[in-house]
Amino acid sequence: MKIFADDWPRKILHxxxxxxxxAAEVLDDPELAGRQVIVGGLGRRGVVSSASYEARELGVHSAMPMAEARRRCPDAIYLRPRFSRYRELSRQVFAIFQAWSEQVEPLSLDEAYLDVTGHLSSPVEIAKSIRTSIRRKTGLTASAGVSFNKFLAKLASDFDKPDGLTVISPTDAEEFLRPLPVGMLWGVGPATAEKLIEAGYSTIGQISTAEPEALTGLIGRGGKQVWDFAHGRDNRPVERPSRPKSISEETTFERDLSSWHEVWPSLVKFAEDVGESLGRWSLSARTVTLKVRFHDFATITRSLTSGQMVRQSEDLLAAAKVLVGRVPLDGRRVRLVGLGVSNLEDEGDGEPSRDDFHTPQMSLWEES
Ligand SMILES: [Mg+2]
Known part of the structure; x- marks a missing residue:
């Protein structure tokens, strides 16, 4: 491995x-170390946000209904997320990233790409130094991937989790990719993977030797990009995000859903993700919007605007609940659901602090 990577086209870390x-919960309560720790919504329709590796061994993963997690891990410690604490740790971690690069692209509270191309140090040394700093300053462990583009850097960081460091150099890339399943290609979700596998492409190596036109015929315009990724090519820049005017999350279901009960876990997840994004930007929102697309592609949005600024996931979810109540399904099936916020403002310092077990402010959203 060339340590200085001088001949790499770019030097990218994930x-x-x-x-x-x-891990943050264990940090604050060392008695939890080595235990199955599951963080998420504890209500009747709660979903798992994140599980410790001990719980993952029993098949618990994020977005799983909490009831299922409890079946698999009856002895686990179940905790509600404490986002204010996670944000505090996140800020410390991002300060470390920013000390090494101005080009930092956050993906979530705990994950980012860094472009260190212009740096004199080797990217491997930078990754080692970042991991050490994170451990010293926060007590948390991080995994890092080092490569010459975003796709490979992310693949690399995932490769040796937890507490791993993986390097994929330009000369190693195709060999590294060849045996991996197609589902590990960026942008290939379960449905696309299934199509590719049915057509005889189950490994990334098989994709790389295919004709790009054959892939385009199979999965549409994304086929060329999938082919490029299979060859380890990815020109996407690491982008510093600009301050958003609105934030939203949405998903199209694999099959249309016939009850709000089935849709709800997605809204719980979105409320959490949108709340997390608001926190990352130190923004609060005045308006919450629910978007629903039905099986016949008819699409509606319903919004609530509050006199008070909100940013907590619980408040977003309370709004979602009111909005869901305004959309009777009447036999229609749900193809897509989304949750978003707009009318964003910088959060003042006078924000009332709330404890982590506060009751959602249902009164904010009462029908007027
Ligand atoms: Mg992570």
Whole structure:
């Protein structure tokens, strides 16, 4: 391995904290070390946000209904997320990233790409130094991937989790990719992977030797990009994000859903993700919007605007609940659901602090 990577086209890192929420809980309560720790919604319809590696061994993963997690891990410690604490740790970690590069692209509270191309130090040394700093300053462990583009850097950081460091150099890339399953290609979700596998492409190596036109015929315009990724090519820049005017999350279901009960876990996840994004930007929102697309592609949005600024996931979820109540399904099936916020403002310093077990402010969203 060339340590200085002088001949790499770019030097990109992907750094990702290991099981961040449970790890933060263990940090603050060392008695939890080595235990199955599961963080998420504890209500009747709660979903798992993140599970410690001990719980993952029993098949618990994020977005799993909490009831299922409890079946698999009856002896685990179950905790609600404490986002204010996670944000505090996240700020310390991002300060470390920013000390090494101005080009930092956050993916979530605990994960980012860094472009260190212009740096004199080798990217491997930078990754080692970042991992050491994170451990010293926060007590948390992070995994890092070092490569010459974003796709490979992220793949690398995932390769040896937890507490790993993996390097994929330009000369190693194709060999590294060849045996991996197609589902590990960026942008290939379960449905696309299934199509590719049915057509005889189950490894990334098989994709790389295919004709790009054959892939395009199979999965559409994304086929060329998948082919490029299979060859380890990815020109996407590491982008410093600009301050958003609105934040939203949405998903199209694999099959249309016929009840709000089935849709709800997605809204719980979105409320959490949108709340996390608001926190990252130190923004609060005045308006919450629910978007629903039905099986016949008819699409509606319903919004609530509050006199008070909100940013907590619980408040977003309370709004979602009111909005869901305004959209009777009447036999229609749900193809897509989304949750978003707009009318964003910088959060003042006078924000009332709330404890982590506060009751959502249902009154904010009462029908007027
Ligand atoms: Mg992580």
């Amino acid at each position: 750094v990702d904290l290991d099981a961040f929420y449970p």
